Each structure stands twice: as C-alpha cells, then as structure tokens.
Amino acid sequence: MAEILGLGVSHGPIILTPPEIWHEGRERIYNRVPNYEKPAQLLEELGQDNGLSQDKADHKRIVESFKIMHDRLHAWNPDVVMIIGDDQAENFLQDNLPPFCLYTGSEVDGYPFQRSARTNLWDAAPDTKFTFSCPKEFSKDMRNHLIRDGFDMASSSALKGWDWGLAHAIINPLVFLDPEGKFPILPLFVNCYGEEAGPDYPPRPTPARCYQLGQGIRRFLDTRSERVAVVASSSWSHSFLAHKFQCREIDTETDRKYLEWVRTGQGSKLAEVEPEDLQQSGDHEILNWIIALGVLGDRPAEIIDVRDSNTQLAFRVAAIWD
C-alpha cells in the first residue's frame, strides 16, 4: 500500500510578489474586460486605498499557509513529490498539445522570477534558477503502468517551449515548498485551459477523466513502497474565466460547495461536475485538484486557508491530507 501525503496549493504569480504591487496585475485583468464595471464586493474590498489593506491581509495568510505546508511536507519527508499543474502555453505549444503529460527526465529547472520583471518577495534577480532532481525510473514506471492499465499517458523527458524552464504552476509553489530542491520532483502537466490556452488547443480533459487518471496513479502507487507527496497546484474559480459572470468575478458560491465536498471527504463528487459547468464557473484549474483527489480517495482534507476576496481574482484554497 502506498503512503501518500496530499497538499493543495495555489500558484498565481502574485504569490511571489509583495502586496504593494498586486494592484498592477489586477488592473491588467480589468483592462481585458471591455467597459469593466466592478462588482459591489470588489468595490468594498478596494476601499479607500485601492485594495492595499485587503492585499496585505491576504498576502500574510498566503505566506503563513505555505509555511505550514512546507513544514508538514519536510516533517513527512517524502521520497517523491508529484506536483500536478496546468501548463498555460508555456512548456506546451502548437507542436505538441497533450491533455496530460508526465515528465520523465532526470532533472528540471525553473526561473520563477523571470516571467515578469516585477519585484519579488526575496529581491532575487530575474535569472535566479531553481534546479530539482527528478525520479526518472519511478516516473517511467508510473507512465508504463498507466498505459498497460488502459490510460494512454503522454510523457516527455526534455521540456521545451518556455525558455525559462518549468511552467509557473509547477515552479511557483516549489519556491515556498522546497526552494533548496531537497526532494525529487515529478511534474504532471494538465491542459486545464483547453481551447482558451491559445490557437489550436484541444478541449480540456473532463473532470471524470481527470479523476480516473488519479485513480490510475493510485493503482500504480499501491504497487510501490515509496512515500509520495501529491501536490495539487491551482486556485479554483478565476474571475477572468468565470463565463457566467461575464469573466468579471469569482464564483464563490460554487467554490464553497466544492470546498465542503473536499473538507468532508466527498472529493469524488467533483468527478461528476459537467465540463460546461466548470467552464461557466471559471474553475478550469480545479482539474489539477480532481486528479489529486482521485489519487487520495474520499478522505477529509484539513483546510489550512481559504482566500475568497474578489481582489485576489481567484478563489484560493490551501489544504492538507495526511
């Protein structure tokens, strides 16, 4: 039987930056929406200081939650950290657009501060590089097991596309969780954005298929003795993806329902969410969590934090299953 620790984290670029500049990203997003009218809750959060007080409070909670998850991960001391994140036209471009892709190389790099030349919390140079070893034989065994078990998993041992290493969904949380590269890292890429990722992209995989993939990974892990931490990397509803609200606000009502399922060990219900409903609520990236939930099975999560302010542009959940 596998020993599995689960972590659920967010990866938005703002987690690496000081709250004093969060308004810049927010304004970039507002400018994408023609004739943007701010919803009432957002206006309230923006207050009299363009959201700075709210941003400072949210930033404090995000950093505190990552510290808790870092400490729990290191205390548990996994043999492998599998991190499930969406590629947003970074490592995967028009020449190759798999719904899922398992990384089977022996090492990966990431440059988390390069993507934007903005200030980061550590005042690190844009070309600061993070390097991780990867469990090459273990990931090949996982891929082979999945294929022989009926799940046609793609793999890559040489990432390309994005000039600056790992996609931000993979590298950004690692800056908090394992900045020194102590643990072997196994990335699984997911095309959560589907056709919205860019020209020629195929539809995103369905919630049901993502859950099945998680169950297939679990069957593999149950044949092994390694202690594996599975990290679901993403926020949930994004304001700029929530089509039911004209891509203007996060769908907190839907995400609070999903949160109750996750909190009470009913994560398998997410496998039954209709793809159209996922699209409407802007929950594209929760597919990463659904794969992790398929691995973990229906066990209750410890919810470390929930950030549901509209100023965040996304519903952020930090969770641990141990």
Ligand SMILES: [Fe+2]
């Ligand atoms: Fe993302």
